[in-house]
Amino acid sequence: MKTSVTETNFAGLTLRQRGKVRDIYDLGDSLLMIATDRISAFDVVMPDPVPDKGKVLTQISLFWFDVMKDLVPNHVITSNVDAYPKACKPYADALRGRSMLVKKASPLPVECVVRGYLSGSGWKSYQQNRTLCGIRLPDGLTESDRLPEPLFTPSTKAEIGLHDENIDFDQAAKLIGKSLADQVKALSLAIYQKGVELADSKGIIIADTKFEFGLLGDELVLIDEVLTPDSSRFWPKASYRPGGSQESFDKQFVRDYLLSIQWNQKPPAPRLPDHVIEGTRKKYLEALQLLAGPNYAVN
Numbered sequence: 001m002k003t004s005v006t007e008t009n010f011a012g013l014t015l016r017q018r019g020k021v022r023d024i025y026d027l028g029d030s031l032l033m034i035a036t037d038r039i040s041a042f043d044v045v046m047p048d049p050v051p052d053k054g055k056v057l058t059q060i061s062l063f064w065f066d067v068m069k070d071l072v073p074n075h076v077i078t079s080n081v082d083a084y085p086k087a088c089k090p091y092a093d094a095l096r097g098r099s100m101l102v103k104k105a106s107p108l109p110v111e112c113v114v115r116g117y118l119s120g121s122g123w124k125s126y127q128q129n130r131t132l133c134g135i136r137l138p139d140g141l142t143e144s145d146r147l148p149e150p151l152f153t154p155s156t157k158a159e160i161g162l163h164d165e166n167i168d169f170d171q172a173a174k175l176i177g178k179s180l181a182d183q184v185k186a187l188s189l190a191i192y193q194k195g196v197e198l199a200d201s202k203g204i205i206i207a208d209t210k211f212e213f214g215l216l217g218d219e220l221v222l223i224d225e226v227l228t229p230d231s232s233r234f235w236p237k238a239s240y241r242p243g244g245s246q247e248s249f250d251k252q253f254v255r256d257y258l259l260s261i262q263w264n265q266k267p268p269a270p271r272l273p274d275h276v277i278e279g280t281r282k283k284y285l286e287a288l289q290l291l292a293g294p295n296y297a298v299n
Contacts, residue, residue, distance in 0.1 A: 004037040004049035005098065010091050020045050021057070021230060027085055027101075030077060034099045035225075039280070041254045042265040043164070048272040054098040055298045056284040057228045062100070063292040064195065064226035071194065072187050074222040075102040075214065097298065105214025105223050110172050111155045111164055112184050114192040117207035118145045119233055119246075121166065122153070134168035144207070144235075144242045150192055152185045155210070183220060184213050195227045202290045204249065205240055207233035229287050249287035253280045 008023045009015075016026040020040040025032040035054035039046050058079070065074045078084070079100045081092045088095060115122050115132065122132045123143050130137055133153035141147075154172040155164040173181040188211050199206050209232035212224040225231050229250035239247045245256075257276045263269070285298060 004051045005034075005054060005094065006038060006049045007036055008034055008091075008094065010088075012087055012090075021054070022224075027087065029104070030085075031102050031104055032084070032088060032095075032099060033102050033224075034095065036098075039230075039251060039254060041251060041258055041269070044265065044267050044269045046254070046269045046272055048277055050277055050280050050284070052281060052298045053284055056288045057225060057230055058098045058100065059298065060228045060288055060291060061225045064228075065222065067198065068191055068194065068222065068226065071190055072222045073219065074226075075105050075216070077101040077103060102223070103216055103221070105216050105221050107157075107212060107214045107223060108176050108180070108184065109157055110167075110175055110184075111157055112188040112211040112213060113153045113155055113166075113208065114150050114188050114211070115153055115208040116147055116150045116192065116196060117205070117233075117235075118143060118147060119207050122208070125166070133166045134170075142243045144240075144244060144246050146242070150189055150196075152188055154181075180220070184211075187211075187213070187220070187222075191222070191226075199227075199234075199291065200237065203237045204287065204290055205235040205237050205246075207235055207246070209233075229284050234287050249283045249290075251280060253283055 007018065010025065013025040015023065016031065017024040021035055021038050023034045023036060035057045037049035037051055037053045039050050039053060062079055065076050081096045081099065084101055118126055118141055125132050126137055126141060130139060132151060135151055138148065152169065153166060154169065155166050157164065169181065169185065191211060192209060196206050206227060209227055211222065211226065213220055214223040232250060233252065234249035235246040254272065254276060261270065
């Protein structure tokens with residue numbers, strides 16, 4: 001099994017936050033964002049990492065940040081480790097391929113979720129009352145059906161170990177203001193649509209995704225990660241069959257294993273077998289190579 005980066009502890013740098021996947025250091029006028037190989041499922045971090053996962057996530061996000069730059073500005077300063085501040089140089093090898101130097105935006109307190117297909121918590125909600133985050137849907141839909149149109153279904157941001165909660169648009173507007181809520185809704189739908197069209201041409205269905213936005217002064221910018229297998233459901237177009245769960249390029253591989261052993265979805269998480277770890281790694285790499293091509297391959 002390949003070596004992994006489970007967490008970072010860089011002496012001389014100020015650790016600002018350790019999330020489910022990312023370690024973030026405060027460099028004063030910028031942030032150093034590092035994608036580790038940690039993997040979470042059902043909002044719980046697994047005890048076993050997935051080798052190269054952090055590199056794959058970083059390369060996919062950089063690919064999409066570049067694709068979307070005409071739609072929305074983003075927080076990336078550079079991913080060239082040689083251009084990082086001097087304090088980072090002792091850690092260059094660990095940072096290469098899995099980190100970004102980013103601007104210090106103020107994150108909005110909502111996750112901007114867009115759903116194009118009926119899956120996950122959306123499918124559960126539909127089964128209960130034919131609605132999704134307060135939006136009425138047609139009768140007769142089945143699991144993994146394509147929705148009549150993509151839906152903006154925001155959620156709260158939960159602390160590690162807690163679950164994000166779906167909210168309706170009015171609740172999002174109360175959290176961030178109606179004008180800003182209108183803006184992130186329109187941007188989220190536009191980014192999703194552009195991503196869907198490009199991914200479709202590469203044989204990938206993006207069933208749903210979530211974006212994060214922040215403010216740099218009065219400017220709204222795209223932050224964190226974009227259209228990765230961690231933040232999205234990626235399905236192979238060739239095998240798509242509505243009416244049940246789908247094959248995937250994302251961490252559904254891990255979720256399916258955890259469901260099969262009837263884990264209660266509360267910490268502590270169970271150990272992952274080697275075949276689940278390696279299978280997940282291959283899925284992530286395949287998604288990167290399909291989307292971005294060999295120039296974005298992980299070393």
